[in-house]
Amino acid sequence: MRRLSHYLRSLEGFPKSGGTVSSEELAARGQTTAAQVRKDLSHFGSFGKRGLGYQVDELRDRLRSILGIDRCWRVALVGAGRIGLALFEYPAFRSRGFDCVAIFDSDPKKVGQVWGDQVIRSPDDFESAIAELGVELVILALPAEAAQEMAMRAVDGGVKGILNFAPIRLNVPPKVPVEDVNLVMELEALSFQITQGEQDA
Amino acid sequence: MRRLSHYLRSLEGFPKSGGTVSSEELAARGQTTAAQVRKDLSHFGSFGKRGLGYQVDELRDRLRSILGIDRCWRVALVGAGRIGLALFEYPAFRSRGFDCVAIFDSDPKKVGQVWGDQVIRSPDDFESAIAELGVELVILALPAEAAQEMAMRAVDGGVKGILNFAPIRLNVPPKVPVEDVNLVMELEALSFQITQGEQDA
DNA sequence: TGTTGTGAAGTATTTCACAGCC
DNA sequence: GGCTGTGAAATACTTCACAACA
Numbered sequence: 001m002r003r004l005s006h007y008l009r010s011l012e013g014f015p016k017s018g019g020t021v022s023s024e025e026l027a028a029r030g031q032t033t034a035a036q037v038r039k040d041l042s043h044f045g046s047f048g049k050r051g052l053g054y055q056v057d058e059l060r061d062r063l064r065s066i067l068g069i070d071r072c073w074r075v076a077l078v079g080a081g082r083i084g085l086a087l088f089e090y091p092a093f094r095s096r097g098f099d100c101v102a103i104f105d106s107d108p109k110k111v112g113q114v115w116g117d118q119v120i121r122s123p124d125d126f127e128s129a130i131a132e133l134g135v136e137l138v139i140l141a142l143p144a145e146a147a148q149e150m151a152m153r154a155v156d157g158g159v160k161g162i163l164n165f166a167p168i169r170l171n172v173p174p175k176v177p178v179e180d181v182n183l184v185m186e187l188e189a190l191s192f193q194i195t196q197g198e199q200d201a
Numbered sequence: 202m203r204r205l206s207h208y209l210r211s212l213e214g215f216p217k218s219g220g221t222v223s224s225e226e227l228a229a230r231g232q233t234t235a236a237q238v239r240k241d242l243s244h245f246g247s248f249g250k251r252g253l254g255y256q257v258d259e260l261r262d263r264l265r266s267i268l269g270i271d272r273c274w275r276v277a278l279v280g281a282g283r284i285g286l287a288l289f290e291y292p293a294f295r296s297r298g299f300d301c302v303a304i305f306d307s308d309p310k311k312v313g314q315v316w317g318d319q320v321i322r323s324p325d326d327f328e329s330a331i332a333e334l335g336v337e338l339v340i341l342a343l344p345a346e347a348a349q350e351m352a353m354r355a356v357d358g359g360v361k362g363i364l365n366f367a368p369i370r371l372n373v374p375p376k377v378p379v380e381d382v383n384l385v386m387e388l389e390a391l392s393f394q395i396t397q398g399e400q401d402a
Numbered sequence: 403t404g405t406t407g408t409g410a411a412g413t414a415t416t417t418c419a420c421a422g423c424c
Numbered sequence: 425g426g427c428t429g430t431g432a433a434a435t436a437c438t439t440c441a442c443a444a445c446a
Contacts (some may be wrong), residue, residue: 002386005385005390006370022427022428023428029370032416033417034428035419036417041428041429048428049424049428050428051427052426052427053428054369068392068393068395074386083291085287085317086284089283090384092368092384093388096388098385098388100292117281123433126218135396136387163387169230169232177398181382181387182206183291183293184206184293184299186364186382187274187338189362191208191269191337191338191391192269193362196269197378223404236438239406239407239408240438240439250406250445251406251407252405252445252446253404253405253406254404254406327437356442
């Protein structure tokens with residue numbers, strides 16, 4: 001659920017740690033309604049106090065646990081291009097428990113280069129490498145042509161989820177969730193909203 | 202509507218330009234159902250032929266027009282960091298009619314640097330610069346702290362939509378649509394799905 | 403015949419509203 | 425008194441199923 005992330009985010013910027021927060025307050029920060037917040041949270045157990053609200057500390061812990069980020073995830077980056085670099089250097093990833101334990105790129109000129117604490121690997125032994133390293137999440141930041149093959153190989157290597165930046169729909173077994181980030185589609189969504197808005201007016 | 206982008210994407214990889222395509226075929230490529238495709242399309246007029254399907258060329262033109270990408274959009278990039286660079290060099294943007302006409306960065310060391318056909322500008326005269334250049338879309342690829350201010354200034358400069366990579370909810374007038382790309386949230390969504398899936402099993 | 407366009411039926415999601423508890 | 429948890433009502437979205445028609 002996307003909104004749970006938002007609630008957690010609001011909590012982080014919350015002044016009174018140790019204090020209490022109401023569904024009303026969470027709704028205001030999360031761009032939704034108080035009833036929605038309560039429904040969302042009650043679905044995972046009732047950890048609010050009637051008349052008081054939610055204990056900030058407990059709620060944060062609960063949300064982390066629900067989202068599965070009360071632990072570290074071992075992540076492999078596949079594709080060491082511009083987008084890969086931007087992601088690798090994005091500080092929020094590591095700080096939130098997403099630990100990049102390997103980088104792969106098929107370009108022989110890139111293999112062997114050092115990024116931070118990582119040496120870029122060849123994808124030759126991709127499946128066994130990620131299995132050995134205990135990689136659970138794979139970030140695909142490579143051209144559309146290569147994405148499907150690497151997705152399947154990642155699944156073969158035992159990966160549990162895929163964050164896909166390549167502009168194609170990946171075909172993987174349903175037990176492996178895929179999140180797509182398609183930059184062109186985001187711009188098209190904007191363009192659509194602007195265009196429709198102008199037509200209504 | 203996100204699905205419209207998908208339909209257009211399927212069409213681009215379609216063998217028989219000049220031919221015809223059925224809702225069934227579009228559904229298969231778009232990860233949805235034939236009925237859904239027909240509902241989506243019929244909402245914007247009925248341009249299919251019963252017994253035949255949709256004319257590929259016409260459908261593509263219609264989708265482009267509905268999405269508002271049957272023209273060029275003038276885009277400004279705000280923030281010339283890793284993410285900004287990755288976006289700027291992303292070939293799909295320009296090829297799909299999103300034309301970067303200015304880059305801004307508040308770092309004096311970056312101002313004056315040349316990226317492709319662009320010189321990085323100081324954001325001092327941001328509002329007037331984007332107004333003069335006719336910028337319609339702004340891509341915010343900068344730290345969360347600076348994002349809100351630049352968003353407001355973009356609105357003051359007459360921008361029509363914002364693509365936001367900063368991990369905060371922007372507060373802008375409702376007439377200006379915002380699309381958020383939050384990389385951490387995408388990973389959290391994955392983590393959530395994996396965690397919930399394991400609990401169900 | 404084959405496939406669209408679309409009311410009607412079916413699901414899912416959101417909001418309401420209030421009993422229950424602190 | 426104040427705020428949560430939650431059935432019930434309302435709304436939105438998806439699927440069904442079939443008449444209309446190239």
